[in-house]
Amino acid sequence: MALDWRNFVARRVAMLFKDGDVVNLGIGLPTLIPNHIPAGLKVTLQGENGVLGLGPAPPLHEINKDVFDAGGAWATLNPGGSFFDSAVSFGLIRGGHVDITVLGALQVDREGNLANWMVPGKLMAGYGGAMDLITCAKKVIVAMEHTNKGDPKIFNKCSFPLTGAKCVDIIVTNMALIEVTDEGLVVREIAPDTTVEQLKAATEADLIIPDDVKVMTVY
Amino acid sequence: MALDWRNFVARRVAMLFKDGDVVNLGIGLPTLIPNHIPAGLKVTLQGENGVLGLGPAPPLHEINKDVFDAGGAWATLNPGGSFFDSAVSFGLIRGGHVDITVLGALQVDREGNLANWMVPGKLMAGYGGAMDLITCAKKVIVAMEHTNKGDPKIFNKCSFPLTGAKCVDIIVTNMALIEVTDEGLVVREIAPDTTVEQLKAATEADLIIPDDVKVMTVY
Amino acid sequence: MGKLMSVLEAIEPIKDGDTILVGGFGPMGYPGRVMRAILKQTELKDLFFVANAANQNYLVALEKLLLTRARGMIATFTRPSAAAEKLYKEGKLEIIPQGTFSERIRAGGAGIPAFFTPVGFGTAVEEGKIKMTIDGREYIMEKAIKGDVAIIKASKVDLEGNCFMSGCTKNFGALMPAAAKYTIVEAEEVVKPGKIDPELVTVPGILIDAIVKVGA
Amino acid sequence: MGKLMSVLEAIEPIKDGDTILVGGFGPMGYPGRVMRAILKQTELKDLFFVANAANQNYLVALEKLLLTRARGMIATFTRPSAAAEKLYKEGKLEIIPQGTFSERIRAGGAGIPAFFTPVGFGTAVEEGKIKMTIDGREYIMEKAIKGDVAIIKASKVDLEGNCFMSGCTKNFGALMPAAAKYTIVEAEEVVKPGKIDPELVTVPGILIDAIVKVGA
Numbered sequence: 001m002a003l004d005w006r007n008f009v010a011r012r013v014a015m016l017f018k019d020g021d022v023v024n025l026g027i028g029l030p031t032l033i034p035n036h037i038p039a040g041l042k043v044t045l046q047g048e049n050g051v052l053g054l055g056p057a058p059p060l061h062e063i064n065k066d067v068f069d070a071g072g073a074w075a076t077l078n079p080g081g082s083f084f085d086s087a088v089s090f091g092l093i094r095g096g097h098v099d100i101t102v103l104g105a106l107q108v109d110r111e112g113n114l115a116n117w118m119v120p121g122k123l124m125a126g127y128g129g130a131m132d133l134i135t136c137a138k139k140v141i142v143a144m145e146h147t148n149k150g151d152p153k154i155f156n157k158c159s160f161p162l163t164g165a166k167c168v169d170i171i172v173t174n175m176a177l178i179e180v181t182d183e184g185l186v187v188r189e190i191a192p193d194t195t196v197e198q199l200k201a202a203t204e205a206d207l208i209i210p211d212d213v214k215v216m217t218v219y
Numbered sequence: 220m221a222l223d224w225r226n227f228v229a230r231r232v233a234m235l236f237k238d239g240d241v242v243n244l245g246i247g248l249p250t251l252i253p254n255h256i257p258a259g260l261k262v263t264l265q266g267e268n269g270v271l272g273l274g275p276a277p278p279l280h281e282i283n284k285d286v287f288d289a290g291g292a293w294a295t296l297n298p299g300g301s302f303f304d305s306a307v308s309f310g311l312i313r314g315g316h317v318d319i320t321v322l323g324a325l326q327v328d329r330e331g332n333l334a335n336w337m338v339p340g341k342l343m344a345g346y347g348g349a350m351d352l353i354t355c356a357k358k359v360i361v362a363m364e365h366t367n368k369g370d371p372k373i374f375n376k377c378s379f380p381l382t383g384a385k386c387v388d389i390i391v392t393n394m395a396l397i398e399v400t401d402e403g404l405v406v407r408e409i410a411p412d413t414t415v416e417q418l419k420a421a422t423e424a425d426l427i428i429p430d431d432v433k434v435m436t437v438y
Numbered sequence: 439m440g441k442l443m444s445v446l447e448a449i450e451p452i453k454d455g456d457t458i459l460v461g462g463f464g465p466m467g468y469p470g471r472v473m474r475a476i477l478k479q480t481e482l483k484d485l486f487f488v489a490n491a492a493n494q495n496y497l498v499a500l501e502k503l504l505l506t507r508a509r510g511m512i513a514t515f516t517r518p519s520a521a522a523e524k525l526y527k528e529g530k531l532e533i534i535p536q537g538t539f540s541e542r543i544r545a546g547g548a549g550i551p552a553f554f555t556p557v558g559f560g561t562a563v564e565e566g567k568i569k570m571t572i573d574g575r576e577y578i579m580e581k582a583i584k585g586d587v588a589i590i591k592a593s594k595v596d597l598e599g600n601c602f603m604s605g606c607t608k609n610f611g612a613l614m615p616a617a618a619k620y621t622i623v624e625a626e627e628v629v630k631p632g633k634i635d636p637e638l639v640t641v642p643g644i645l646i647d648a649i650v651k652v653g654a
Numbered sequence: 655m656g657k658l659m660s661v662l663e664a665i666e667p668i669k670d671g672d673t674i675l676v677g678g679f680g681p682m683g684y685p686g687r688v689m690r691a692i693l694k695q696t697e698l699k700d701l702f703f704v705a706n707a708a709n710q711n712y713l714v715a716l717e718k719l720l721l722t723r724a725r726g727m728i729a730t731f732t733r734p735s736a737a738a739e740k741l742y743k744e745g746k747l748e749i750i751p752q753g754t755f756s757e758r759i760r761a762g763g764a765g766i767p768a769f770f771t772p773v774g775f776g777t778a779v780e781e782g783k784i785k786m787t788i789d790g791r792e793y794i795m796e797k798a799i800k801g802d803v804a805i806i807k808a809s810k811v812d813l814e815g816n817c818f819m820s821g822c823t824k825n826f827g828a829l830m831p832a833a834a835k836y837t838i839v840e841a842e843e844v845v846k847p848g849k850i851d852p853e854l855v856t857v858p859g860i861l862i863d864a865i866v867k868v869g870a
Contacts, residue, residue, distance in 0.1 A: 066605030079848025082855035090537030094765030126515035132537030165560025285821030298632025301639035304828035309753030313549030345731035351753030384776025
């Protein structure tokens with residue numbers, strides 16, 4: 001059964017996790033990721049709202065109104081999980097105890113700058129916990145649709161106000177897996193249904209495409 | 220039944236407490252104070268080792284090895300008490316949530332400076348939690364014997380390294396109750412068995428003795 | 439007088455111009471009963487709110503107070519909120535990162551006037567702030583937040599004010615009482631002192647001034 | 655490999671020169687079993703210890719390590735300790751206030767490189783430190799403490815490393831794991847994940863690397 005593009009991206013991101021990782025997932029597409037974490041891989045999900053060990057959403061009749069994720073969705077707690085206040089929660093985040101954070105973006109650029117909190121003159125959402133997470137998590141993965149209705153989201157330089165400076169490590173989209181390096185944006189994988197020309201056309205930023213670029217595949 | 224001087228001092232200090240006060244008691248003489256707090260006065264005892272609501276020492280056969288005071292003595296917890304770590308504990312202290320701290324001193328002086336952590340060349344004990352308490356508690360009460368085997372302990376200027384600068388509010392000894400003011404040390408009460416001459420002889424510091432000085436009495 | 443009182447008694451000490459810290463992560467842990475009383479049963483004005491979020495759908499009393507009776511707000515996320523948009527355009531809304539928000543409130547309660555954090559460096563958050571390089575990395579200095587009043591919600595509270603906040607409802611309400619001069623807690627369950635396990639006290643009673651029991 | 659291991663396996667990663675944070679308020683919460691193993695079953699040297707106290711009567715393995723195999727120590731209270739007196743005379747013992755000690759360790763774990771406190775102003779503690787006047791009061795800047803290793807004791811630990819520390823035994827051990835690269839916890843009771851109430855977890859398991867079960 002073919003995956004839709006959102007689940008394709010979610011599964012490719014899940015494949016980047018290692019045993020023992022502590023992972024924080026943003027709202028939107030990243031919430032699909034838990035369904036794709038291989039059984040047997042021990043990944044601890046952190047919610048910045050004060051929880052470690054988030055489990056799947058409960059059946060409606062088993063909701064505990066005090067257990068929810070940072071997007072406000074009902075959740076469960078896995079055995080070995082724990083609850084704490086926001087100072088402890090962001091102490092864990094700021095202290096570097098979250099290995100990976102995965103979140104969406106309005107814009108990302110060649111230096112790894114990320115903008116996702118406002119569109120000048122249009123939208124003002126706020127930082128929430130994103131700024132702490134992308135500044136302090138050991139690895140920052142952006143998971144998103146490659147374009148916004150055809151308009152590029154990956155730039156040489158972000159024009160929106162930044163959520164974080166030089167923080168993004170990897171960008172995973174429906175078209176490619178791109179690594180942010182000191183040399184620039186290096187395309188490591190291209191989706192099977194995407195050509196190099198399509199990828200370049202959908203990206204404002206200069207891309208480095210090595211000879212050994214791989215086809216993006218998921219198990 | 221007459222009180223010995225230590226219990227006399229302890230009771231006079233207890234009479235300074237008000238309903239609702241949060242109080243931290245140092246080691247030595249201050250540990251006698253709880254016996255003298257009037258029934259009906261709600262005073263919450265804090266231990267900087269991570270506890271609010273310390274109760275009396277338990278009978279030997281009822282010791283809970285995880286409940287103790289900051290002097291390391293076994294204690295009990297009153298209903299409504301709670302436990303927490305040392306960062307929370309000193310957050311409460313530093314944040315000004317302890318109303319009164321009572322502790323001993325090697326030296327106190329006219330400016331309210333206090334020295335109780337070392338005697339140069341002789342003794343090096345360390346600050347423990349005393350420095351935080353005397354800097355941040357709303358009221359600092361020194362409870363001690365007026366002299367050290369006849370040698371004064373109240374000076375115009377401390378010679379030992381300070382534990383806290385300009386922090387002491389009230390000094391209660393077996394000879395007097397003295398208030399530290401901007402004008403200097405004001406004797407508010409003199410013990411019944413002490414003369415003004417004896418008090419002055421036992422004190423290196425200049426003392427202000429107002430006309431309305433009272434006799435130090437306890438209930 | 440005990441700490442358990444009516445909502446009107448509890449909010450009586452609040453004054454025009456006060457800075458009010460409001461607990462809750464979205465609707466979870468948000469003290470809706472007390473906030474509604476401030477909206478509907480007082481004419482308090484020029485209030486300054488410190489709350490994680492504004493949200494016109496879930497935090498209705500706060501939204502209405504922000505619209506007409508607030509002189510400003512500190513928050514981390516304010517979508518959707520017409521009131522927050524209005525304050526933002528007027529330069530009266532300070533948006534800060536959530537970890538910095540939490541830590542500034544904790545600092546306010548813990549006697550720490552300021553601290554350094556890497557969060558916000560290189561963004562608009564750093565503007566106007568002291569910067570320092572410490573052990574080779576660049577940081578910005580953030581100052582403590584204190585309030586006149588904290589309004590929080592607990593799962594259970596005893597008559598001395600000891601609060602238990604269940605699961606993820608601790609969030610910011612657990613930090614606010616220490617940072618405020620006067621704290622009101624609302625709870626559906628009010629019990630006798632000693633009925634909350636001393637290991638489960640989220641906020642010690644010494645930090646609580648007023649308890650309001652709300653219908654379950 | 656799981657986190658439960660022998661004491662020798664647990665201490666194997668410790669290296670000469672390491673900074674070791676040791677939990678405990680006096681003997682309560684002090685990880686005696688692991689400390690004895692370091693003393694008797696290793697030849698580790700040039701160690702730097704961060705512990706609230708030195709005490710030759712109650713903290714015997716620490717005392718002996720301080721006497722012969724330590725390059726220095728940070729502590730708040732060291733009486734009686736011949737080893738601490740020796741280090742002090744050699745200029746290798748830093749005595750700091752206990753609240754500053756706690757907060758510096760918490761800061762180390764929470765990504766706060768430095769903070770301001772009023773404690774120590776006007777005393778020897780302020781020497782050599784940055785001072786700042788904030789909102790009219792004078793403060794000194796204190797820097798975070800981090801370690802290579804933390805060694806702590808818990809009342810109960812689960813196989814994922816979640817620790818429950820009972821009563822007053824939380825003290826500094828609750829703060830140290832976040833501030834260290836590698837943490838060993840010793841406990842008399844080791845249980846399956848899920849057997850500790852999620853509201854009672856003093857230290858989350860993600861901060862624990864090695865669990866040593868000790869005889870009751």
